[in-house]
Amino acid sequence: MRVVGKCLCGAAVRYSGEADPLFQVKCYCSDCRKTSGAGHAAMIGFADGSITIVGEVKEFHSTADSGNAVTRAFCPGCGSGMYSRIAAMPQVIFLRASTFDDPDLFAPQLVVYASRAPAWDPVSADVPAFPESPPRR
Numbered sequence: 001m002r003v004v005g006k007c008l009c010g011a012a013v014r015y016s017g018e019a020d021p022l023f024q025v026k027c028y029c030s031d032c033r034k035t036s037g038a039g040h041a042a043m044i045g046f047a048d049g050s051i052t053i054v055g056e057v058k059e060f061h062s063t064a065d066s067g068n069a070v071t072r073a074f075c076p077g078c079g080s081g082m083y084s085r086i087a088a089m090p091q092v093i094f095l096r097a098s099t100f101d102d103p104d105l106f107a108p109q110l111v112v113y114a115s116r117a118p119a120w121d122p123v124s125a126d127v128p129a130f131p132e133s134p135p136r137r
């Protein structure tokens with residue numbers, strides 16, 4: 001998959017890469033809701049290193065309900081959420097599908113924290129949905 005994207009202003013943060021997605025997930029946790037500006041965040045995980053990020057991001061660090069340390073990177077100019085990283089999966093970068101030049105590249109495979117979806121952003125029934133975080137292996 002050829003992946004190209006940029007933030008809203010386009011001047012500050014861009015990324016590109018040629019990589020196969022590892023995960024395509026919609027997360028309805030309250031942190032993703034707040035940072036996304038919608039009921040959920042749409043994220044595609046790629047092997048770290050397969051995506052080249054150009055420009056400066058600002059990072060926000062928090063601890064997810066799962067207990068994982070999460071880093072969210074956003075454009076310091078326009079505030080667009082660009083990608084996130086989870087301490088438990090250091091080899092993966094989760095790009096925000098909202099910043100893809102072609103948003104239809106995103107094909108969700110999984111929903112997490114579905115129990116927290118607000119009525120105005122319902123969980124679609126066509127992909128597996130976990131009420132909370134998926135079980136760890």
Ligand SMILES: [Zn+2]
Pocket residue numbers: 007008009010011012013075076077078079080
């Ligand atoms: Zn920007």
Ligand SMILES: [Zn+2]
Pocket residue numbers: 027028029030031032033041113
């Ligand atoms: Zn989330």
